[in-house]
Amino acid sequence: MREIIFADNLQILQSLESGSVPLIYIDPPFNTGRVQSRTQIRTIRSADGDRVVFQGHRYQTTRIATRAFNDTFDDFLAFIEPRLVEAYRVLAPNGSLYFHIDYREVHYCKVLLDSIFGRDCFLNEIIWAYDYGARTNKRWPAKHDNILLYVKNPTNYIFNSEDVDREPYMAPGLVGPEKASRGKLPTDTWWHTIVSPNGKEKTGYPTQKPLGVLRRIVTASSNPGDVVLDFFAGSGTTGAAAAEIGRKFLLVDNNEEALITMAKRFATLHGICFKNFDPSPYSHTIGAQPLLL
Numbered sequence: 564m565r566e567i568i569f570a571d572n573l574q575i576l577q578s579l580e581s582g583s584v585p586l587i588y589i590d591p592p593f594n595t596g597r598v599q600s601r602t603q604i605r606t607i608r609s610a611d612g613d614r615v616v617f618q619g620h621r622y623q624t625t626r627i628a629t630r631a632f633n634d635t636f637d638d639f640l641a642f643i644e645p646r647l648v649e650a651y652r653v654l655a656p657n658g659s660l661y662f663h664i665d666y667r668e669v670h671y672c673k674v675l676l677d678s679i680f681g682r683d684c685f686l687n688e689i690i691w692a693y694d695y696g697a698r699t700n701k702r703w704p705a706k707h708d709n710i711l712l713y714v715k716n717p718t719n720y721i722f723n724s725e726d727v728d729r730e731p732y733m734a735p736g737l738v739g740p741e742k743a744s745r746g747k748l749p750t751d752t753w754w755h756t757i758v759s760p761n762g763k764e765k766t767g768y769p770t771q772k773p774l775g776v777l778r779r780i781v782t783a784s785s786n787p788g789d790v791v792l793d794f795f796a797g798s799g800t801t802g803a804a805a806a807e808i809g810r811k812f813l814l815v816d817n818n819e820e821a822l823i824t825m826a827k828r829f830a831t832l833h834g835i836c837f838k839n840f841d842p843s844p845y846s847h848t849i850g851a852q853p854l855l856l
């Protein structure tokens with residue numbers, strides 16, 4: 564199965580069979596785009612207040628706060644929860660979920676995921692550290708994302724540690740030449756550049772994640788031939804990683820721009836089934852960007 568669907572992901576998740584997917588990676592937008600600002604006010608009785616109420620009394624109104632951000636985020640939790648409940652249902656008994664999120668939201672999402680999976684099913688918080696963009700000098704510049712890893716069964720899950728790309732030791736002199744040349748198994752802190760703005764991996768999709776990060780996830784937590792599901796697919800990085808290392812994929816996105824990007828990105832990959840979207844105007848254009856492996 565190599566399938567890309569243009570649809571709202573909740574509807575697609577609800578149609579999938581329970582226990583059928585060994586690996587899910589998602590990188591949701593952390594707000595729904597519906598900014599609701601709710602202003603709280605306090606009224607104090609005052610002779611020259613701006614409000615006149617019962618019996619002619621006047622009250623002065625003071626704005627306490629505008630809670631636009633919180634409301635937006637509350638929206639996000641309400642949006643993501645039913646999708647995570649469905650993700651848990653479709654996950655195979657030995658399956659894993661990687662949840663990619665921003666450092667500001669991760670703690671709320673951890674509590675939500677604990678309530679769905681159970682705390683004992685939380686395996687890791689991966690810190691993806693990068694080094695790009697402006698640096699504030701008012702606090703420590705935030706240069707990382709968080710990826711929470713949950714498994715359905717903490718005593719039976721896929722983890723191919725031997726197949727994962729290894730990293731150089733920080734102090735190779737301390738471990739001897741043999742170990743130093745083999746490198747070390749990555750820890751839960753991954754140093755990896757963002758997608759370079761001028762590199763060949765770039766698709767132009769604004770929130771594209773690096774193939775190297777997805778390659779590591781797919782290698783570790785799925786077996787050859789398994790299906791990898793990404794229901795916030797964006798530019799299709801999860802599919803590109805899955806195809807590269809012999810996995811199947813199911814990608815879902817509800818933004819036409821994402822579908823166009825994926826049609827171009829997968830133009831040279833055979834056997835992809837697009838649903839609710841015709842990729843032909845983009846797949847065969849001269850100069851269509853080939854699958855970047």
Ligand SMILES: C[S@@+](CC[C@H](N)C(=O)[O-])C[C@H]1O[C@@H](n2cnc3c(N)ncnc32)[C@H](O)[C@@H]1O
Binds near residue numbers: 590591817
């Ligand atoms: C942060 S981007 C994912 C980027 C992706 N990881 C990549 O490497 O390109 C989040 C994606 O979720 C999609 N999305 C948001 N709400 C959705 C929904 N209800 N159903 C399907 N896709 C949705 C957006 O269109 C966007 O492409």
